[in-house]
Amino acid sequence: MKLFKPLTLLLFVGFILTSCAETSSEVKVKDMTELASAIDNAQPGDVIVMSNGVWKNAEIEFVANGLANNPIVLKAETAGEVSIEGQSYLKIAGQFLEVRDLYFKNGYTPINSVIQFKKDKKNAAYDCKVINCVIENFTQLDRTKKDHWVEFWGQRNELRSCYIAGKSNNGPTVRAELKGNQHANCYHVIADNYFGPRPRRGGPRGETMQLGDSYTSMVPSYIQVKNNLFYECNGEVEIISSKTNYNSFSNNVFYKCEGSLVLRHGNYASIDSNWFIGDDNSNNIGGIRVINTGHWITNNYFYNLKGKEFRSPLAVMNGIPKSPQNRYNQVTDVVVAHNTWMNCETPLQFSVGSNVDKIDVLPKSEIRSALPIRTTIANNIIYGSGSDVLKFHDKQGDILFQNNYVNAEVNFKGFIASEIQVENDKALVPLVGMKDKSADLFDGFNFASIKTDIFSNGRSKNQAGAICSEQFDVMQVFDFNKYGASWFSPNNKNHKANKITVKSSKELYEALANTNNGDTILLDAEVFELEKPLEIVKSVVIASPSENKSNVTFVASDIETALILGPGVDLHLKNVSLKGNKNMNCMMPDMHNMSIASNVFVENCEIQDFKSIYKSIKGSFADKIQVLNSSMSNLSSGFIVNSEVDAKGDYNVEFLILKNNQIDNIKNEFVDFYRGGYDESTIGGNFVFENNKVKNAGKTGSKEILLQTHGIINVHILDNNFSSIKSGMVAKLWGEKNNLESGNVIQGNSKIVTEEFLTQKLMY
Amino acid sequence: MKLFKPLTLLLFVGFILTSCAETSSEVKVKDMTELASAIDNAQPGDVIVMSNGVWKNAEIEFVANGLANNPIVLKAETAGEVSIEGQSYLKIAGQFLEVRDLYFKNGYTPINSVIQFKKDKKNAAYDCKVINCVIENFTQLDRTKKDHWVEFWGQRNELRSCYIAGKSNNGPTVRAELKGNQHANCYHVIADNYFGPRPRRGGPRGETMQLGDSYTSMVPSYIQVKNNLFYECNGEVEIISSKTNYNSFSNNVFYKCEGSLVLRHGNYASIDSNWFIGDDNSNNIGGIRVINTGHWITNNYFYNLKGKEFRSPLAVMNGIPKSPQNRYNQVTDVVVAHNTWMNCETPLQFSVGSNVDKIDVLPKSEIRSALPIRTTIANNIIYGSGSDVLKFHDKQGDILFQNNYVNAEVNFKGFIASEIQVENDKALVPLVGMKDKSADLFDGFNFASIKTDIFSNGRSKNQAGAICSEQFDVMQVFDFNKYGASWFSPNNKNHKANKITVKSSKELYEALANTNNGDTILLDAEVFELEKPLEIVKSVVIASPSENKSNVTFVASDIETALILGPGVDLHLKNVSLKGNKNMNCMMPDMHNMSIASNVFVENCEIQDFKSIYKSIKGSFADKIQVLNSSMSNLSSGFIVNSEVDAKGDYNVEFLILKNNQIDNIKNEFVDFYRGGYDESTIGGNFVFENNKVKNAGKTGSKEILLQTHGIINVHILDNNFSSIKSGMVAKLWGEKNNLESGNVIQGNSKIVTEEFLTQKLMY
Incomplete structure (x- = not known):
């Protein structure tokens, strides 16, 4: 026996008001x-x-x-x-x-x-x-x-x-x-x-x-x-x-x-x-x-x-x-x-x-x-x-x-x-x-x-x-x-994703300029030596055609940022080795147009010799920055997402997720993820740091913190292995919020501390 | 030409709702x-x-x-x-x-x-x-x-x-x-x-x-x-x-x-x-x-x-x-x-x-x-x-x-x-x-x-x-x-006031017990020596029949209060000399019934040898206490109206008015009028002290005050003459409120000080 009897034959009649003007011109x-x-x-x-x-x-x-x-x-x-x-x-x-x-x-x-x-x-x-x-x-x-x-x-x-x-x-x-x-x-x-x-x-x-x-x-x-x-x-x-x-x-x-x-x-x-x-x-x-x-x-x-x-x-x-x-x-x-x-x-x-x-x-x-x-x-x-x-x-x-x-x-x-x-x-x-x-x-x-x-x-x-x-x-x-306008459908914008193979730096630049959202660019050469930044203006996958990593090296010393992320793009990097120099950030949002969040997904890559891997700008926002199964080494810092300094509760990334990575030789903090201003009805951002191996990292000093998450509500640090950490703390957790750690092994004196209450500036 | 034309012949028809029960019993x-x-x-x-x-x-x-x-x-x-x-x-x-x-x-x-x-x-x-x-x-x-x-x-x-x-x-x-x-x-x-x-x-x-x-x-x-x-x-x-x-x-x-x-x-x-x-x-x-x-x-x-x-x-x-x-x-x-x-x-x-x-x-x-x-x-x-x-x-x-x-x-x-x-x-x-x-x-x-x-x-x-x-x-x-109940008139309660002449203490007690509100008792003897307090249960005038003062002396040493004021009475004293002893208060409310304010009006009297002239009780209230053209001397204190100590904004007298009096030989403060609790929408009580001659008064000490008016909103101290005042201050005024003094002459070192803001306990 049926619980309810839905009337399946009823038709929806759109509710459209019509004006009743009789003498209209x-x-x-x-x-x-x-x-x-x-x-x-x-x-x-x-x-x-x-x-x-x-x-x-x-x-x-x-x-x-x-x-x-x-x-x-x-x-x-x-x-x-x-x-x-x-x-x-x-x-x-x-x-x-x-x-x-x-x-x-x-x-x-x-x-x-x-x-x-x-x-x-x-x-x-x-x-x-x-x-x-x-x-x-x-x-x-x-x-x-x-x-x-x-x-x-x-x-x-x-x-x-x-x-x-x-x-x-x-x-x-x-x-x-x-x-x-x-x-x-x-x-x-x-x-x-x-x-x-x-x-x-x-x-x-x-x-x-x-x-x-x-x-x-x-x-x-x-x-x-x-x-x-x-x-x-x-x-x-x-x-x-x-x-x-x-x-x-x-x-x-x-x-x-x-x-x-x-x-x-x-x-x-x-x-x-x-x-x-x-x-x-x-x-x-x-x-x-x-x-x-x-x-x-x-x-x-x-x-x-x-x-x-x-x-x-x-x-x-x-x-x-x-x-x-x-x-x-x-x-x-x-x-x-x-x-x-x-x-x-x-x-x-x-x-x-x-x-x-x-x-x-x-x-x-x-x-x-x-x-x-x-x-x-x-x-x-x-x-x-x-x-x-x-x-x-x-x-x-x-x-x-x-x-x-x-x-x-x-x-x-x-x-x-x-x-x-x-x-x-x-x-x-x-x-x-x-x-x-x-x-x-x-x-x-x-x-x-x-x-x-x-x-x-x-x-x-x-x-x-x-x-x-x-x-x-x-x-x-x-x-x-x-619901909504009768003439408009929000779902008619998909197009078929294409795959484009590039064999030289020149082809790579051309492909990036011409892709449609969702396309994949395959790096079909062992080495790409780049003199200019890569400007990512559409959502794109950049990958090696095989499991072997393609090598992308930024050779010009005057490049400030290797990959510039336009508004609303999702950048996927797979099986790529990125190499820069100590004065160059690997990825940053395009400071001339940050109207919409841009996201980064990195899998099975090597990133080395950069000033940072990702650096935010005031006003920029990423919904997700995710790095999986990759190695990051020889860096000044890793993820610098700390530009919202007005203490108004804002922050620059919703989800920062780092899992299963090898991290080595980091001069300063590896993460600086910041949210200022007390407004506890807000419940972001989110930081997951799980199953990573970290060594030779952090700035020397008992008050230094390797993974800084000031004001971030959800912080999960799980099952990592830390060795040769120079900063006094690996992390400082905010006890009353959803900040937790478990299964971490720290060799040496650095530690994870928990502070129950965080004194913040009131926002109102 | 008239501005408006009132309709003088309109009759008011009382608005009385009647129930419309048809099957009522x-x-x-x-x-x-x-x-x-x-x-x-x-x-x-x-x-x-x-x-x-x-x-x-x-x-x-x-x-x-x-x-x-x-x-x-x-x-x-x-x-x-x-x-x-x-x-x-x-x-x-x-x-x-x-x-x-x-x-x-x-x-x-x-x-x-x-x-x-x-x-x-x-x-x-x-x-x-x-x-x-x-x-x-x-x-x-x-x-x-x-x-x-x-x-x-x-x-x-x-x-x-x-x-x-x-x-x-x-x-x-x-x-x-x-x-x-x-x-x-x-x-x-x-x-x-x-x-x-x-x-x-x-x-x-x-x-x-x-x-x-x-x-x-x-x-x-x-x-x-x-x-x-x-x-x-x-x-x-x-x-x-x-x-x-x-x-x-x-x-x-x-x-x-x-x-x-x-x-x-x-x-x-x-x-x-x-x-x-x-x-x-x-x-x-x-x-x-x-x-x-x-x-x-x-x-x-x-x-x-x-x-x-x-x-x-x-x-x-x-x-x-x-x-x-x-x-x-x-x-x-x-x-x-x-x-x-x-x-x-x-x-x-x-x-x-x-x-x-x-x-x-x-x-x-x-x-x-x-x-x-x-x-x-x-x-x-x-x-x-x-x-x-x-x-x-x-x-x-x-x-x-x-x-x-x-x-x-x-x-x-x-x-x-x-x-x-x-x-x-x-x-x-x-x-x-x-x-x-x-x-x-x-x-x-x-x-x-x-x-x-x-x-x-x-x-x-x-x-x-x-x-x-x-x-x-x-x-x-x-x-x-x-307005109001059709059967009730609030104004039908006047009766003709009587005058009753008494020649002995016994007659005085009898008269007080039997007067109606508004009667006058004339003290037709030079001296009344009293063994019991006078209980004032109706509004009454007690006066000498002539300008010569009648002498009323309370002779029993065990009397605590000479005149006990019942609820709702107005006591008028005219041309009377009241004499007590140092253990006796002159006037106090009846502590067994303080349901309604009782008031005191003293004119052309002498009051001497009392512990105080008027003393309040917690819960008592006088709308008006007024002493005019009288002498008050040989007292421990004068007016002690300070019983509301809960800091809830209450006080014991609305108007305390002392004008044209001679005041001499007061051991302690002459007035202690108190209101506690900060609630500045309240605007009482009122203290007027005008054209009095005060000498040999106050407690010795630089912080002592002769006329204490803590928390009282309206205080006027005008045209008085003070001499031989032992307390350091004659009065301490609350500057931001309606506290003012002028025309006072103080011989000696005592002074009137003004404190702009008074720190009070918040009431809410």
Whole structure:
């Protein structure tokens, strides 16, 4: 017998608003002058049509006044065929305006936002819409430069059916501003959008959405975020940072996003009927993090989440007593009911962030000791976590647990072992529900208001968990084509990778200049002697055609950097021997364009005679730098990723992974991986140093450290062999964080020390 | 030509809700057992009638469930004839209940409240009403014991047409509690009540109304406070302390209340169409004090207010940057429009509470340096303040002044000199309005929502100020009979004062035991030798029948206190010579009943040979202690009012006034007047020491102080003559407060010193 009966024949009908102008006149414009003139003269009902083609350096100010039944529309001649490129932006101000079908790409905004719902301090947008547009990789050349891609001001504006992806620089992708009565009670709608990949930023200010800030945390905003897809929004620990009151988040899909929906400031949020879907390979994918008062978290489905603490599937935080406005208010009056957690690790975590043990190292106004109170956890299902369903990071507080059903015995009041059914029917996510349809439920204050389930079906025969109905169309949720702009598909850009064989330095330079992303260059000669750096502008594999290593030697003494990494490239080196001299860095990002992270993968190589192997620049970022099964020798240093010196929580690489290598003759430190600034909601970077053999390394001195990882949260030093280490310490670990070592053998006097607490500069 | 045309013939029709029960049964009950049984059995529509008479020690739990159209009513047989006395309370829980016509007097509650809208933690009241009841002087015997007289819990409850007066003890009179979702969004209504005199409390926690607290300051409450009279609500600086969101205060009259309507925590309050009326004799009567975000202050009329700083007619405060939850948030997005200030001193004050000069003596989290921002002051009228209409206690901040009309030249943008008309037609308050009915107005964001004026008449021909209409019934506001319980008049208690002549000690004791309040006892003998203390239980004048002083000597050596002051008495002594011995205090409160303040007025007397003249007890309070034209000599000390040692901001006398006296031979300090605890929104006590001749006084020592006034806010030491003072200091003044001296002559080395800042224990 089937648990549920999905309606497989239901078709998804795209939700496209059409303007209802009856007396409209259509004006076609072909350049900025005509466009400005058309806007100036626009009357309610008018449709301004931008000619197909590239609009470069377009500074569009769409300032006009339509009517409720007769908006003024600005649209592309053909959806997607009007591309806004170069240094461009769109400002919208006035009433009842609609923008449709535009494509922002190949550029960035010269101001603080790409689309901004205001013209200036006095003129904001009301009842205006941006529909069916795309903003793709429209990111600043300098990653540290801050902007927003969609900035909400005014009231009752909408962002609907848009695709937005690829923001690498500083600043949330979507930002709602609420400073001033004319922007409060704004009731904006953000619906049916596809928020595509946002790469890891290496520090804070990489939210996909931030609604308000701590200064406006008392403002009622009533923003609705609904029916959106968030896919690989990995910018930072907060996918969405809700900082005002009465926001609602419903029917969204969070798929493989390394972060959480965080109720950071503000109160009385509603989080209903969302899907939080993880990935077996990531411990960084979270669910919902709760701070403040009066939130209702209902009908949500959490699947396969491995995040812990701040990134727990449900993280209910400790507050600071009488908290300063920009810190952590106590959690009170929160309801978590009718949710389902499936295959999550310790899904329910309470008093997350408790730091009462740090009372001696932090000011009193930083101590999160206020336990969650008047909070109800009821009628939920937890499946596949075994008995490991909840964790308290402090005392329990005043939390009521009632009628939560688990497919295991849990020795805690309010959790009931029960038979739970699983249905694996075609969906991205297996679905679970109660076998006993009449199992008792808790009837809390106002629980009658939870009228529907995650599929918006009625709860007339009420049950625990997010799914109550027996008939639903699960594909309506997981058909990713329904999200974003109708004319745009994010997945049509693959091309077939080519292999190019080169036999001389000249051919190598030519090949590098002409490859497409994903191509492989095979070094078909024993020696390449190079007079210039290699500029890597596309993702490329450089390899020897056989197991024998090809030798690449940089012979010109005036080369500063041997391999220069352009924005967004993945460089793979396989079976190559690289040789430089003591004044030359082996690899560095291109300091003229660091808009997007570039990555390095080295396997089975030899690297020798360099000043460093990899050196960061302020503002540069690598998602991953990985060296496996290689030898590195005769170096001043190894990996110098320490350029973010502003103590703002930023850092230059997310994952630095060094495994199974031979390391010999290193004059100074081998690794200097640095993150400054205290903001413990941030949880990067990551350093793995495993199974390496290191000898003759380090600077002489008892306070010198061979592997420096100041401020890095996750440090794993495992099973290495160290000999003839001159520095007093191999590493200095940060005990309270995820810094650990084991299985290391150190011959000689150097050692690995652990310091429990690290005194850092407060960031706020 | 008349400015306005009051409709003098309009009759006030009392607003009395009547239940619409159609199938009601009436149950008459004569004792608590019958009452409890009737409540237990009550069905929707039932009316439970309490028999006339005294119900003593009545612990009533009215727990039942009526229906919206069929409430359950609990009422008096005859309104006002059921008096609830002794140790009694009323708890209400359930739905649709009404309580009517009860009279709480001659007692106090044995629990934490007199009327409480809940039974216990789990059972609160919803849609319940208390109507036409009186709570009069139902105050704790111990002033320091805390209670509330009406405590709101649950949702949608009402307090309507009640008279409530005489609370002397610790704790707000009316308190709304919002901890928990079942009490949030409560929409309570407090309407048509008469809040009669609440005496000065001598410290904080004497509000007439407190809505929420800092812990629930983020909660939406939507409490409506409307059409109430507040008369002489002098408990403390806050008449009403609003601490939650979306409360509204409309059409209330604040008459001679020494305090302000304070928006202490929470945001988005509406203060519309209220009257704030002062008194020429008081500098303590304030208006509205503003903290936090988004308040709208419209259509209010401020008349004759002399308050300054915290008690300004309009006090807009500075905030603390990123304030802790229980301190001062920045003022933002406030609108102050269409109000009228008439005959007020410097009515508009901004950045009140700025203490940037105290950065060295207070922690950073106490420094109010955040200026008011995004605030609009527009379309107001200020009449009779000359050019002295506004004051900035710090830099200006981001405040927009627009189209404010003044009957004087003000050299400040946004204030326009204009002709303003005054109408003195029958009202308690002269009314002013624009002469030029078409003077320009500012059209701010959402100003169109200000649709009516202070008389609820339309603003179709809009004008500046609170009054826009030309026809209204001003007596509808100022007929005080319309407020409170219909059956109760607060003013029917005067009786004719008698004069009683006594010729012996025996007659004196008899007379004191039998006097009525206000009587005079004439001491018709030269000498009264007393063996027992005089117990003052009624307000009485004790005087010589002529200018020659009568001699009263306390001859028994075991008397501890010569005159014992009962609760609520005013003791006047005229032309009397009091003589004791060195072990005897002259006057002290009755330590067995200090429920209400007692006062002392001494004129043309001699007081000698006592341990002290007046000595306080912990918990005792005198509103006024005044000694004029008298001699005080051969004393250990004079006035010892220093019993509130808990550092909670309390003190034992509001006004200590000593003028035109001869003071001689005082062994220790002459005054020890003490207030501990830092809470600078409190602005008492008051000490006036003027035109006295003091000699041979004080304790020897350079650090000794003759007139000790630690923590007292208002200290005036004027035109005195001091000689042979043994203490190093005559007084030590608190420079940043209202402590001042002038015209004093000090012979010898003693001096008056001033200390700018006083380090105090923080109270919160």
